Amino acid sequence: MASTADVSGLTVLNGPPEQRSDDAHGYYTPAPEKLVDAKAPTGLIKDRWTTRKMDNRLVNPANRRKLDIIIVGTGLAGGAAAATLGEAGYNVKSFCYQDSPRRAHSIAAQGGINAAKNYKEDGDSTYRLFYDTVKGGDYRSRESNVYRLAEVSANIIDQCVAQGVPFARDYGGLLDNRSFGGVQVSRTFYARGQTGQQLLIGAYQAMERQVAAGTVTQYTRHEMLEVIVVDGKARGIIARDLVTGEIETHLADVVVLASGGYGNVFYLSTNAMGSNVTATWRAHRKGAYMANPCYTQIHPTCIPVSGDHQSKLTLMSESLRNDGRIWVPKNKEDCTKDPRDIPEEDRDYYLERIYPSFGNLVPRDIASRQAKNMCDEGRGVGPMVGDFRRGVYLDFADAIARLGEDAVREKYDNLFDMYERITGENPYEVPMRIYPAVHYVMGGLWVDYDLQSNIPGLFVTGEANFSDHGANRLGASALMQGLADGYFVLPNTIRDYLADGPFEQVDEAHPAVVEARTSVQERIDKFLSIGGSRSADSFHKELGNIMWEYCGMERSEEGLRKAIDMIRELKAEFWSNLKVLGTADSLNQSLEKAGRVADFIELGELMCIDALNRRESCGGHFRAESQTEDGEALRHDEEFAYVAAWEFGGEGGQPVLHKEDLIYTAIEMKQRSYK
Amino acid sequence: MNLTLKIWRQKDAQSSGSMQSYAVEGISEDMSFLEMLDTLNEQLNERGEEPVAFDHDCREGICGSCDLMINGQAHGPEVTTTCQLHMRSFSDGQTITIEPWRAGAFPVVKDLIVDRSAFDRIIQSGGYISVNTGSAPEANSVPAPRDKAMRAFNVATCIGCGACVAACPNGSASLFLGAKITHLGELPQGQPERMGRVASMVAQHDAEGFGGCTNIGECTAACPKEIPLDVISQLNKDLRDALRAGY
Ligand SMILES: Cc1cc2nc3c(=O)[nH]c(=O)nc-3n(C[C@H](O)[C@H](O)[C@H](O)COP(=O)(O)OP(=O)(O)OC[C@H]3O[C@@H](n4cnc5c(N)ncnc54)[C@H](O)[C@@H]3O)c2cc1C
Ligand code: SF4
Ligand code: FES
Numbered sequence: 050m051a052s053t054a055d056v057s058g059l060t061v062l063n064g065p066p067e068q069r070s071d072d073a074h075g076y077y078t079p080a081p082e083k084l085v086d087a088k089a090p091t092g093l094i095k096d097r098w099t100t101r102k103m104d105n106r107l108v109n110p111a112n113r114r115k116l117d118i119i120i121v122g123t124g125l126a127g128g129a130a131a132a133t134l135g136e137a138g139y140n141v142k143s144f145c146y147q148d149s150p151r152r153a154h155s156i157a158a159q160g161g162i163n164a165a166k167n168y169k170e171d172g173d174s175t176y177r178l179f180y181d182t183v184k185g186g187d188y189r190s191r192e193s194n195v196y197r198l199a200e201v202s203a204n205i206i207d208q209c210v211a212q213g214v215p216f217a218r219d220y221g222g223l224l225d226n227r228s229f230g231g232v233q234v235s236r237t238f239y240a241r242g243q244t245g246q247q248l249l250i251g252a253y254q255a256m257e258r259q260v261a262a263g264t265v266t267q268y269t270r271h272e273m274l275e276v277i278v279v280d281g282k283a284r285g286i287i288a289r290d291l292v293t294g295e296i297e298t299h300l301a302d303v304v305v306l307a308s309g310g311y312g313n314v315f316y317l318s319t320n321a322m323g324s325n326v327t328a329t330w331r332a333h334r335k336g337a338y339m340a341n342p343c344y345t346q347i348h349p350t351c352i353p354v355s356g357d358h359q360s361k362l363t364l365m366s367e368s369l370r371n372d373g374r375i376w377v378p379k380n381k382e383d384c385t386k387d388p389r390d391i392p393e394e395d396r397d398y399y400l401e402r403i404y405p406s407f408g409n410l411v412p413r414d415i416a417s418r419q420a421k422n423m424c425d426e427g428r429g430v431g432p433m434v435g436d437f438r439r440g441v442y443l444d445f446a447d448a449i450a451r452l453g454e455d456a457v458r459e460k461y462d463n464l465f466d467m468y469e470r471i472t473g474e475n476p477y478e479v480p481m482r483i484y485p486a487v488h489y490v491m492g493g494l495w496v497d498y499d500l501q502s503n504i505p506g507l508f509v510t511g512e513a514n515f516s517d518h519g520a521n522r523l524g525a526s527a528l529m530q531g532l533a534d535g536y537f538v539l540p541n542t543i544r545d546y547l548a549d550g551p552f553e554q555v556d557e558a559h560p561a562v563v564e565a566r567t568s569v570q571e572r573i574d575k576f577l578s579i580g581g582s583r584s585a586d587s588f589h590k591e592l593g594n595i596m597w598e599y600c601g602m603e604r605s606e607e608g609l610r611k612a613i614d615m616i617r618e619l620k621a622e623f624w625s626n627l628k629v630l631g632t633a634d635s636l637n638q639s640l641e642k643a644g645r646v647a648d649f650i651e652l653g654e655l656m657c658i659d660a661l662n663r664r665e666s667c668g669g670h671f672r673a674e675s676q677t678e679d680g681e682a683l684r685h686d687e688e689f690a691y692v693a694a695w696e697f698g699g700e701g702g703q704p705v706l707h708k709e710d711l712i713y714t715a716i717e718m719k720q721r722s723y724k
Numbered sequence: 725m726n727l728t729l730k731i732w733r734q735k736d737a738q739s740s741g742s743m744q745s746y747a748v749e750g751i752s753e754d755m756s757f758l759e760m761l762d763t764l765n766e767q768l769n770e771r772g773e774e775p776v777a778f779d780h781d782c783r784e785g786i787c788g789s790c791d792l793m794i795n796g797q798a799h800g801p802e803v804t805t806t807c808q809l810h811m812r813s814f815s816d817g818q819t820i821t822i823e824p825w826r827a828g829a830f831p832v833v834k835d836l837i838v839d840r841s842a843f844d845r846i847i848q849s850g851g852y853i854s855v856n857t858g859s860a861p862e863a864n865s866v867p868a869p870r871d872k873a874m875r876a877f878n879v880a881t882c883i884g885c886g887a888c889v890a891a892c893p894n895g896s897a898s899l900f901l902g903a904k905i906t907h908l909g910e911l912p913q914g915q916p917e918r919m920g921r922v923a924s925m926v927a928q929h930d931a932e933g934f935g936g937c938t939n940i941g942e943c944t945a946a947c948p949k950e951i952p953l954d955v956i957s958q959l960n961k962d963l964r965d966a967l968r969a970g971y
Contacts, residue, residue, distance in 0.1 A: 129857075132857065133856075133857040133858075136856045136857060147781055147787070147789060148779065148789070148839070148840055148841070149788075149840065149841070149843065149844050149884065150844070151788070151844075151884055152781055152782075152787040152788060152789050152884075154781070154782060154787070156782065156786050156787050156788075157782050157784055157786050157787065166863070168864065204858075204860075206863045207860040207861065207862055207863045208855070208857060208858075208860045209863075210860065210863040210866075210913070211853065211855040211859075211860035211861065211863075211913055212852070212853050212855055212860075212913070213852075213853045213876070213907065213908050213911050213913050213914055215873055215874075215876040215877035215880050215907065215911065216873075217873075217877075218867075218868060218870050218873045218874075219870065220870055221867060221870075222867030222868050222869050222870055222873070223864050223867050224863055224864055240877055240880075241877065243786070243881060246786055246881065246883075247877070247880060250880065253847070254847060254851055254852035254853070255852060255855075255857075257844060257847045257848045257851065257852060258848070258852045258854065260844075260848050261848040261849065267844070269841065269844075292833055292834075321781040321782045321783070321787065322780060322781055322782075322783060323781050355752075355754040356752060356754060356755075358752060358754075358755050358759045358762070358763060359759070360756070360758070360759050360762055360783065361783045361784075363783075363784055364784075467785075467808075470802075470804065470808055470810065471756075471808075471810065472754075473753070473754070473810070473812055536857045536858075537857070537858075540857070582770075584766060584769045584770075586762070586766065587766075628769060630769060630772065630773070630774045630775065631774045631775075635735070635736060635834070636736070636777055636833060636834040636837065638775065638777055639769065639774075639775055
């Protein structure tokens with residue numbers, strides 16, 4: 050690790066990348082010039098955020114209530130922003146598709162939230178959190194953004210505690226924390242296995258307080274279906290009232306998308322059933338760049354698929370890997386046996402074998418890929434799903450023998466219960482079965498340092514943007530980013546944009562508004578009139594299978610090309626053979642689903658093109674063509690140390706690739722090694 | 725397994741509804757209850773009948789969206805959410821009755837979906853600690869006794885599903901309300917607003933048309949997060965203190 054003395058921010062440590070391969074040739078158009086973040090700060094890395102906050106213009110308190118802000122999403126990123134901007138006196142309209150803001154999918158986060166508090170005096174610091182996050186992201190994130198994230202992390206904990214978030218505490222009544230996700234310091238704050246729930250309820254309550262104060266108006270059961278762009282600026286959204294079906298126009302001075310991640314493009318994921326890409330994809334089609342869409346995080350410890358009926362996958366906390374040992378049978382013939390009858394010498398504790406120093410605690414991407422390798426070799430366990438058994442054992446027998454069943458129960462009881470409820474098997478007696486599942490997307494809409502997309506007036510926060518996690522996200526850092534964006538970053542950057550407002554009033558009869566409304570209406574009418582024979586859900590499942598097979602844990606040139614063809618065919622069939630019953634002017638869940646699936650299909654194609662272009666392995670993106678002799682991921686910094694920001698190429702056209710170079714001044718790029 | 729489902733169908737809030745019978749086949753016991761309904765909906769869609777509308781999102785028992793009365797029990801026969809209930813709790817050939825939450829304060833929106841926005845309004849009336857972003861002191865400057873913090877956490881796990889209301893013969897939301905009063909009231913940060921909070925939240929609860937608590941205890945039996953009944957004692961005690969103090 051570089052010492053803080055190196056943090057001059059003035060020495061450039063790597064040159065601009067030059068890509069030599071061109072695997073995606075024929076599928077995209079290169080942009081003539083490099084993409085530059087015009088808001089990128091300069092100077093010492095530790096001063097950049099302070100300087101930016103000082104330089105950003107202020108909005109006079111008396112003017113704030115004349116400024117309208119639309120925020121789509123009420124998760125940590127959107128809820129925190131709505132509360133904070135409401136407190137500042139702006140006029141906020143907040144949207145979510147659920148029946149209450151408190152149900153945003155941030156609620157499901159289990160493990161914890163990172164903050165560089167150094168309460169344990171174990172050598173943590175802003176710089177170390179920054180360093181770990183950039184390294185964990187496999188050097189594919191912007192250093193200025195990540196440094197800022199680490200810098201505001203401590204304030205998040207203060208804010209949450211003041212709101213009444215009941216974090217775990219020690220016997221002296223002070224905050225407890227633990228180490229998480231393979232880092233060597235203890236910086237993860239948690240509320241048992243429900244950290245996301247408690248943080249979200251804190252943000253939700255702060256937001257409801259502003260609803261009562263009249264600064265925030267909440268629109269629940271509303272789905273944003275289009276962005277309104279007037280004279281090049283985002284000026285509002287078209288939303289559908291999911292109860293009455295009414296298509297509504299909402300105008301504002303600025304629009305914030307905090308609509309979460311698009312992991313559901315894989316159909317099966319740990320995301321909520323309603324998690325979608327629609328908000329960001331509609332913005333993408335209106336000109337916003339989509340950055341690094343292929344960067345997906347696949348979490349190693351989820352409950353395996355049990356059959357075709359499966360609608361979602363459930364995460365089992367990563368902490369289980371601290372005490373459980375992962376194995377598969379050495380011999381294929383043993384895969385159907387009762388695991389308790391398989392003797393020690395016939396078991397392959399493959400992570401301990403391949404990575405003797407990290408063993409079962411290797412990072413998420415490595416643990417996931419090795420599980421897949423074992424199953425692909427035919428040594429998976431559990432029921433057959435398709436051609437393979439997709440599961441590996443996570444065995445607590447040793448931990449129970451060593452610590453006693455009571456100690457194991459105290460640590461993991463709620464997880465063991467959840468496992469038993471879902472699978473009907475008792476993990477105290479039979480080893481658990483786990484398998485990787487799609488969990489998080491690092492890709493998202495491109496934003497500058499101010500979290501503004503390339504469409505002026507369109508800001509993007511939380512999982513919906515691409516900004517902080519590079520090619521792989523470390524555990525407990527998405528909650529940190531969501532709240533950093535919502536409480537501290539966006540409120541300080543959006544004011545510089547709003548200082549020029551209020552902007553000229555937009556009329557509902559403005560052609561751009563009419564165009565947005567009409568296109569939404571036409572799309573809905575189209576879904577209802579195709580009159581084919583397949584449900585939206587069946588298309589979604591098929592898309593998910595393609596994505597998982599060819600754009601999942603391992604991607605290859607051949608597979609990706611095949612996937613692109615298959616997705617194009619699927620898209621054609623979708624638009625000619627979809628069947629949606631019910632009407633447009635009522636609550637219609639099949640209609641909602643159809644819109645989301647239509648967007649996922651288009652996103653899926655772009656993800657494959659992005660993955661095809663990136664002929665290197667980095668973080669969650671593993672290209673079969675780019676590995677070391679012993680099968681480990683191989684990055685090509687000199688070719689690919691850039692952000693791939695894709696511009697929509699028009700219906701039937703090719704996407705345009707804009708490249709933003711990643712230049713480091715405070716951290717030196719290294720290949721990761723966990724052997 | 726094969727099942728007979730009796731499901732409440734209602735076009736919208738204005739229309740009246742009725743129970744309809746459906747046969748579903750090929751249900752596996754590994755399916756969750758909602759996956760069983762997905763299967764039914766897929767079959768209905770094929771037959772050209774409009775699928776049944778129901779609320780759900782996380783399907784992990786944490787968002788509080790799912791909310792079905794199953795054979796007369798809120799969230800069905802196990803102590804869990806509807807989405808975490810699995811078909812192995814039922815048997816082949818069984819008839820299952822599925823209704824929406826029944827409570828005056830939760831009007832039906834469509835089929836099995838109800839309007840629970842009253843819960844948001846209760847929170848708006850005081851279910852928070854007033855602290856603007858940026859004005860918080862250093863987190864460890866105010867220690868919170870561990871046992872109190874644990875109790876606060878335990879009751880803060882309420883997911884706002886409304887099962888307590890649906891199960892209560894009086895349609896009271898006292899368990900939900902008591903959980904929030906106890907969560908914030910157990911923490912040092914929650915003290916300054918403690919009395920005003922309980923007074924205005926109770927007033928909002930009553931204004932929404934939720935009934936009073938007569939200590940029946942059906943709420944806690946139905947609660948998927950096992951929120952204990954003593955939060956209602958806490959609620960009453962805090963309310964008494966507030967009223968005495970003139971709130
Ligand atoms: C099971 C699970 C466990 C996790 N555990 C952890 C953890 O321990 N630590 C960690 O740091 N991270 C964790 N993560 C990741 C983290 O929870 C998420 O990345 C983060 O919470 C996302 O927050 P968000 O505010 O960006 O979006 P979300 O919380 O997903 O919110 C999205 C919001 O947008 C709204 N919305 C979406 N589309 C539309 C639309 N078209 N119209 C209107 N509204 C819309 C939704 O209604 C919702 O309000 C976990 C994720 C999962 C799935
Ligand atoms: S108290 Fe229990 S039953 Fe009532 S809303 Fe909360 S979690 Fe649901
Ligand atoms: S769907 Fe979220 S709790 Fe059941």
